[in-house]
Structures are given as structure tokens and as C-alpha cells.
Amino acid sequence: MFSGQxxxxxxxxxxxxxxxxxxxxxxxxxSLVLIVADARFDRLEEVRSRISTFLAPVFWLGNxxxxxxxxFAGLVTPREDLVSENEALKARLMILExxxxxxxxxxxxxxxxxxxxxxxxxLDDRVVVAEVVGVSPDPYSHEVIINKGSRDGVSAxxxxxxxxxxxxxxxxxxxxxxxxxxxxxxxxxVPVEVxxxxxxxxxxxxxxxxxxxxxxxPDTGDIREGDVLVSSGLxxxxxxxxxxxxxxxxxxxxxxxxxxxxxxxxxxxxRSKLVLVVFQEAGAAGAGELYDQQDDGEGGSAxxxxxxxxx
Amino acid sequence: xLSVISYPVMLLSIVVSLVLSISLFPHGWFxxxxxxxxxxxxxxxxxxxxxxxxLSAWVLGLLLDVIEATPLGVNALGMAVIAFLVLTVHxxxxxxxxxxxxxxxxxxLGINQMLVHFIKQLLGAESAGFDYLWxxxxxxxxxxxxxxxxxxxxxxxx
Numbered sequence: 001m002f003s004g005q006x007x008x009x010x011x012x013x014x015x016x017x018x019x020x021x022x023x024x025x026x027x028x029x030x031s032l033v034l035i036v037a038d039a040r041f042d043r044l045e046e047v048r049s050r051i052s053t054f055l056a057p058v059f060w061l062g063n064x065x066x067x068x069x070x071x072f073a074g075l076v077t078p079r080e081d082l083v084s085e086n087e088a089l090k091a092r093l094m095i096l097e098x099x100x101x102x103x104x105x106x107x108x109x110x111x112x113x114x115x116x117x118x119x120x121x122x123l124d125d126r127v128v129v130a131e132v133v134g135v136s137p138d139p140y141s142h143e144v145i146i147n148k149g150s151r152d153g154v155s156a157x158x159x160x161x162x163x164x165x166x167x168x169x170x171x172x173x174x175x176x177x178x179x180x181x182x183x184x185x186x187x188x189x190v191p192v193e194v195x196x197x198x199x200x201x202x203x204x205x206x207x208x209x210x211x212x213x214x215x216x217x218p219d220t221g222d223i224r225e226g227d228v229l230v231s232s233g234l235x236x237x238x239x240x241x242x243x244x245x246x247x248x249x250x251x252x253x254x255x256x257x258x259x260x261x262x263x264x265x266x267x268x269x270x271r272s273k274l275v276l277v278v279f280q281e282a283g284a285a286g287a288g289e290l291y292d293q294q295d296d297g298e299g300g301s302a303x304x305x306x307x308x309x310x311x
Numbered sequence: 312x313l314s315v316i317s318y319p320v321m322l323l324s325i326v327v328s329l330v331l332s333i334s335l336f337p338h339g340w341f342x343x344x345x346x347x348x349x350x351x352x353x354x355x356x357x358x359x360x361x362x363x364x365x366l367s368a369w370v371l372g373l374l375l376d377v378i379e380a381t382p383l384g385v386n387a388l389g390m391a392v393i394a395f396l397v398l399t400v401h402x403x404x405x406x407x408x409x410x411x412x413x414x415x416x417x418x419x420l421g422i423n424q425m426l427v428h429f430i431k432q433l434l435g436a437e438s439a440g441f442d443y444l445w446x447x448x449x450x451x452x453x454x455x456x457x458x459x460x461x462x463x464x465x466x467x468x469x
Contacts, residue, residue: 020398023365027391031369034384039434044383051377058326058378062333137332138379139341140436140443145333171380179380186437207437 045172049150052174059145059177063133125239127161127276128152133177142185142209144168146275149176154277157237161276165243165266166190166231170277182269183244184209192244193232197222200232203244203263209270212245214261221259225250229263239280315469316359324461325351325371333378345453346446348375349420352390353454354461356397357404368394385430389423396422409455417451 038044107124128148136143148154150173158170160180168182181188186207192214193200199221204213217223227247233240245263252259328347348371355363372390376383396419397404404415421444428436428443 020365020395024391024395027365027369028388031384031388031391034387035382035430035434038384039382048377048383051374055329055374055377058329059333061326061330065334134333135341136379137344137375138381139344141380143380187435 048172049174052172053149053176056174056176059134063147126279128154128279130154130160130178130275130277132273132275136179140186140207142168142182142188142205142207142269143171144180144182145177146180146277147177148277149173149178151175153279154178159231159238159242159278159280161242161278162267162272162274164268165245166238167267167269167272167275169237180275182209183265183267184212184269190238190244191232191234192229194223195228195230195243196224199223200234201229203229210264211248212263212265214247214263215258217259217261219252219257219259223247223250223259223261228266239278315465316362317465317469320461320464320468321355321359321363324354329374329378332375342442342445343449344446345450346420346424347450348372348386349390349393349423349446350416350450350453350457352393353397353416353419354458356394357401358462358465360398360401363394364398365391365394381427381431382434385427388430389427392426393419393423409458412458413451413454416454417447420447420450423447 034044038048130146130148132144133147134145136145146160154170154173156170156173160167160169166183168180168185168188171179171181173179182205183190183203184205184207186205188205190203191200192203199217201214201217201221204215206213214223214229225247228243229245229247231238231240231242231244243266245265247261248264249262250259251261325348328351331347332344352363352368352371356368368390369387372387373383375386375390379386400415404412407415424443424447432438
């Protein structure tokens with residue numbers, strides 16, 4: 001901008017070129033346009049996915065210290081420990097295989113009975129093992145990043161499990177990683193039913209990683225402490241029948257129309273390292289048909305929930 | 312303004328700040344995780360106002376938006392505001408003793424956090440009280456270490 005002899009002295013004053021205020025204004029307007037386009041109209045998924053793929057090395061590096069620790073632990077573990085662990089795992093495998101044998105027979109019988117009732121048979125879901133490679137830097141959103149992305153066939157909306165129960169759902173995918181919204185996030189909801197009697201309700205996250213909230217259960221609802229809540233498959237997003245949470249406390253207020261119910265998530269949301277991505281084969285059509293036959297009155301209540309898409 | 316700026320150091324520090332803001336952090340301490348990217352924007356606008364300005368800060372904020380999965384533009388806006396405020400005060404800032412510089416870091420990163428949380432609340436997040444100011448405080452404390460460290464790296468490698 002400034003040339004000649006006085007350039008040296010003047011440049012130190014106007015370091016940033018003409019007017020930084022103008023740039024700020026430009027950037028402010030651009031940001032506002034982006035925010036509205038992204039938050040209100042969901043127009044920027046493609047851009048986000050591109051940038052996310054570009055940032056893959058950052059995600060990889062973010063997980064590097066942890067992997068280094070694992071690798072080091074692998075180096076220094078004595079052989080006896082590995083042998084004993086191996087034996088323990090083999091024993092566990094035997095027990096689980098026995099249970100699986102029994103389960104296969106029961107599942108086959110169940111499908112035959114369903115055929116007799118003219119309902120569609122249930123298919124077993126296909127799963128892929130993924131690893132948690134990062135957590136969201138924002139302490140108020142419960143999100144983790146897993147190391148499987150659109151290259152592995154993962155797409156937004158798929159359910160994520162750990163060994164004990166439902167963990168959450170895929171929010172965005174990039175080529176190599178995906179972002180998972182946990183069920184404890186305050187914008188997340190899961191349609192569930194009580195395993196004991198099939199009572200349906202919606203399980204909301206409330207931003208507390210160890211506690212969920214079961215809402216809109218009427219005062220007369222049959223629910224007790226210790227009841228297991230499983231995903232009901234209504235809403236078509238989560239597969240049916242996976243354990244989600246266990247009821248931990250029930251508070252009845254005579255003046256309120258609904259009971260206040262708190263539940264503890266089954267999955268260890270903040271500790272699980274390995275997770276399963278569920279690929280649903282037949283989708284929710286089968287589940288919907290099944291419910292139509294049982295009762296028509298209540299079908300809409302839980303189906304209205306748009307799990308996790310309220311952001 | 313430093314007499315020499317090392318571009319590799321700039322690039323490396325920015326990548327490290329992005330990595331640090333995503334790497335695993337002790338559970339239960341999430342609230343105190345320093346705003347690494349904000350700190351880097353502060354440092355580089357302060358030390359190299361001719362090379363690193365509002366636009367670079369905005370792009371960096373956009374990357375942070377993708378990492379945090381906030382709506383695109385929220386952190387970008389906050390970072391651009393930090394860069395702008397640093398540009399307006401950086402000449403005085405150089406004269407300040409360390410303690411006063413830390414205070415300014417807290418102030419500016421606090422403004423950034425406040426803006427980001429204000430926009431998030433407009434978009435429907437729940438209010439978190441004043442807890443969101445913790446990252447600004449931890450970043451201000453870290454300034455004592457980060458600023459001399461990067462200065463030394465710049466002088467050595469630039």
C-alpha cells in the first residue's frame with residue numbers, strides 16, 4: 001500500500017493492510033450465512049465431510065499417544081500374563097459358544113412361530129467392529145469419533161453398540177472416520193420399551209453421562225426400579241431388542257401427570273474402546289408390520305420421535 | 312511482532328493445537344481443557360500480525376468447527392473476533408508484563424467462548440452457567456509457558 005521513504009514508519013502502524021474492521025465485517029457476514037445454512041437448512045454436509053476427510057491425519061495423530069501406550073504395554077507384558085489371559089478368554093469363548101448354540105435353536109424356533117403367525121421373520125444384524133479414536137473437544141456434547149467411515153460403508157443414522165448395550169448413532173461420516181452421538185447427549189432420544197411388559201416410552205439423554213431420563217410415562221404406568229429398557233425399533237432408526245438402560249430411580253409426584261424416571265445406561269459410554277457398528281438388513285418395515293398387528297391405538301406415540309436429529 | 316517468523320513452526324504449532332483439542336483427555340476434566348486453537352490464534356496474530364490475520368483465524372476456526380461438530384461458522388466467528396481484538400491491541404500488548412498479558416488472554420478467549428456459547432444457545436443447546444469460562448482460564452495460565460516456548464522456537468529456527 002505504502003511505498004517510498006515513509007513506508008517503513010507507516011507500515012508499523014498499519015500492519016494489517018487497509019482496514020481490519022472491513023475484513024471482520026466480511027467474515028462475520030460469511031459466518032452468519034454458514035451458520036444459518038448449516039444449522040437451519042442442513043446444506044453443508046458435503047463440505048463438512050470433505051474438510052473432515054482432509055483432517056484425517058489430525059484425527060489419526062490425536063489417537064497416537066493412546067496407541068503408543070497400547071503398543072508399549074504389549075511390549076512389556078510378560079508371557080505368563082498373556083498365556084493366562086488367553087486361557088481365560090478361551091474359557092469365556094466356550095461359555096458364549098454354548099449360549100450361542102442354544103440361542104440359534106431358540107431363534108430358529110422363534111422364526112418358525114412367527115411364520116405361523118404370518119409375521120415377517122427377524123434377520124440377524126450384521127456388525128462391524130470399530131475403535132473409538134477420539135472424543136469431542138466440547139465438554140457439553142457427548143460425541144465420540146470412531147475409526148470406520150464411509151469407505152467401510154458406514155452411513156449417518158446407524159446404531160452403535162458396545163458389549164453391554166446401545167451406545168448411540170452415527171451423526172456424520174467422513175472417508176475414514178465417523179462421529180457418533182451418544183445416547184446421553186442432551187439432544188438425543190431413543191424409543192424404548194420395558195423388557196418385562198413391553199411398555200413403550202422415550203429415553204432422553206440429559207447431558208449426564210451416567211444417567212438418562214424416561215419421559216411421558218403416565219402415573220399409572222407399570223414400571224419398577226431395576227426394569228431393563230430395550231430399544232423398541234419404532235422410529236426405524238435403531239434395531240429392535242438391544243438393551244439400552246436399566247431403571248435406577250422412580251419419583252412419583254401426585255400433582256404431576258407423568259412419573260419422573262431415571263435410568264442408567266447399560267453401555268459404558270465413557271469407557272468403551274471397542275464398539276460395534278450395526279448394519280440393519282431388512283430395516284424397520286418388519287418391525288412396523290409386527291406392531292400393526294398387535295395394537296393400532298398406540299402405534300404413533302413413540303414413532304413420532306426423531307431420535308437425535310434435533311440439533 | 313517478532314523480528315523473525317518461522318513458517319514451519321507456525322504450521323506445526325497449529326497442527327499440534329488441532330491434535331491436542333481432539334486427543335483423549337482425563338475423564339471428568341473436560342471442562343478444563345484449554346482452548347488450544349484459540350491460544351494459537353492469539354499467539355500468531357500477536358507475534359506475526361502481517362502474516363496471520365482475521366482470515367487465517369477464520370479458516371482455523373472452521374477446521375475446529377468440523378472437529379467439534381458444531382454448526383460450521385460458530386467457532387470460525389469466535390476465532391476471527393479474537394484475531395480482530397488482538398490486532399487492535401497488539402502494539403500495547405507487547406509492552407505489558409507477563410501477568411497482564413495473561414489477563415488479556417483470559418479476557419479475549421473469554422469473549423470467544425462467550426460468543427460461541429451464545430450462538431450455540433440460540434441454536435438450542437442448554438445453558439451451562441459460567442463453566443464455559445474455564446478453558447479461557449486454563450489457557451491464560453498456559454500462556455506463561457506457550458508464549459516463551461514459541462518465541463524461542465521462532466528465534467532458533469526462523
